Amino acid sequence: MKTVCSVCMHHCSVEEGGTGRCRARSNEGGRIVCSNYGKITSYALDPIEKKPLRNFYPGSKILSVGSYGCNLSCDFCQNYMISMVREGETDYGILQPEELVEEALACRERGNIGIAYTYNEPLIGYEYVRDSAKLAKERGLKNVVVTNGCVEQEILEEILPYVDAFNVDLKGFTEAFYQKLGGNLSLVKAFIERAVKNSHVEITTLIIPGENDNITEMHEMAEWIASVDEEIPYHISRFFPQWKMLDREATRIEVIYSFAEIARKHLKYVYEGNC
Numbered sequence: 527m528k529t530v531c532s533v534c535m536h537h538c539s540v541e542e543g544g545t546g547r548c549r550a551r552s553n554e555g556g557r558i559v560c561s562n563y564g565k566i567t568s569y570a571l572d573p574i575e576k577k578p579l580r581n582f583y584p585g586s587k588i589l590s591v592g593s594y595g596c597n598l599s600c601d602f603c604q605n606y607m608i609s610m611v612r613e614g615e616t617d618y619g620i621l622q623p624e625e626l627v628e629e630a631l632a633c634r635e636r637g638n639i640g641i642a643y644t645y646n647e648p649l650i651g652y653e654y655v656r657d658s659a660k661l662a663k664e665r666g667l668k669n670v671v672v673t674n675g676c677v678e679q680e681i682l683e684e685i686l687p688y689v690d691a692f693n694v695d696l697k698g699f700t701e702a703f704y705q706k707l708g709g710n711l712s713l714v715k716a717f718i719e720r721a722v723k724n725s726h727v728e729i730t731t732l733i734i735p736g737e738n739d740n741i742t743e744m745h746e747m748a749e750w751i752a753s754v755d756e757e758i759p760y761h762i763s764r765f766f767p768q769w770k771m772l773d774r775e776a777t778r779i780e781v782i783y784s785f786a787e788i789a790r791k792h793l794k795y796v797y798e799g800n801c
Contacts, residue, residue: 592645
């Protein structure tokens with residue numbers, strides 16, 4: 527019997543024993559569960575600026591963890607080795623929420639302020655984020671979520687009480703571009719508008735030659751961000767050929783800097799990335 531997953535815009539109808547489009551939510555006995563719960567593929571104590579977060583505890587470090595799977599299909603994915611695979615196609619270790627929090631606490635003397643849920647799309651496994659973040663907050667740790675923002679509002683509401691900061695990947699500013707990726711621009715915009723009311727939010731856009739490197743679109747994107755809050759930090763990042771998108775050159779550095787100048791006409795904090 528099929529069961530519908532309600533986490534994101536795909537609303538996958540999943541066969542018993544099967545997984546949804548994200549590869550990380552499965553149908554077990556007619557119930558959709560998080561099948562990548564606690565399965566950690568990536569683990570590092572990173573500078574907070576690497577998330578990227580520039581206006582949230584700058585100079586600190588944060589224990590960063592990720593699993594496998596993603597609900598988008600970006601040909602330019604930088605972490606495709608874990609985001610575009612399912613269980614059995616990558617190595618992982620198990621870290622239950624209690625163990626993860628203890629690991630984070632043990633890193634405090636090395637400058638760690640908390641836990642970042644990142645690398646793949648963390649909110650397809652929102653239950654792990656929720657459970658870990660709740661425990662972390664109780665122990666005085668900060669929680670950071672790096673996400674594409676393509677989840678339903680109910681999922682955001684479940685984690686919001688525990689998340690101190692988000693970096694949201696705003697991939698472009700047209701529904702047509704998001705449809706190519708299997709995403710939904712309206713959902714991402716709603717995510718940002720809600721998250722900024724409770725948490726620190728920064729936004730990142732990867733500028734890809736021939737895809738989203740449109741001057742008008744950059745103006746519109748920056749204007750919209752400013753309409754939410756002109757103090758939202760905005761990261762404009764340089765694309766490098768990756769995964770299925772090896773057919774074009776890296777974004778020219780001068781393009782990144784010119785787009786950053788456009789964004790600065792609307793926003794107070796704009797940062798160039800990967801330059």
